[in-house]
Amino acid sequence: MQEREKIIRLWFDMWLRQEDLGIDDIFIDDVIYTESWCPKYENRATVKHWFKEWNTRGKVLIWEIKQFFHKDNQTIVEWYFKNEMNTGSIEEFDGVSLVEWTSNNKIKSLKELGCNLNTYNPYQNSDVPQFKAEKANWF
Secondary structure: HHHHHHHHHHHHHHHHHOOOOOOHEEEEEEEEEEEOOEEEEHHHHHHHHHHHHHOOEEEEEEEEEEEEEEEOOOEEEEEEEEEEOOOOOOEEEEEEEEEEEOOOOOEEEEEEEEEEEOOOOOOOOOOOOOOOOOOOOOO
16 A cells, blocks of 8 residues: 555656656556546556646646545545646646556556535525536536
């Protein structure tokens, strides 16, 4: 478990440092990586390209791990994420990653799920739900 947590921390650190510190070492060749908002990368070469290209357009400011859960060949990591794009737009949200491992502790698949930080109780003032009149961010 400690080895798997170390690998996940390394992956997050790569984003924070904007530097490939061993993508080839932590992902299998035919990894499947799905982002919370639908992009899906189906091999390590594409993950490497995405990492390099994305870091020309923005910077991850915070990717803070809150906790880990382990079961058999899977790990769930809960986190908080914040980035700033070169355009000045800032995104931040809570999320989890579901990681599936090979027997030699390489990432076989990784699926991110996000949760908007602007939560509210639609029943706070009425038994009838009162939803915000804004476009929902689906992660």
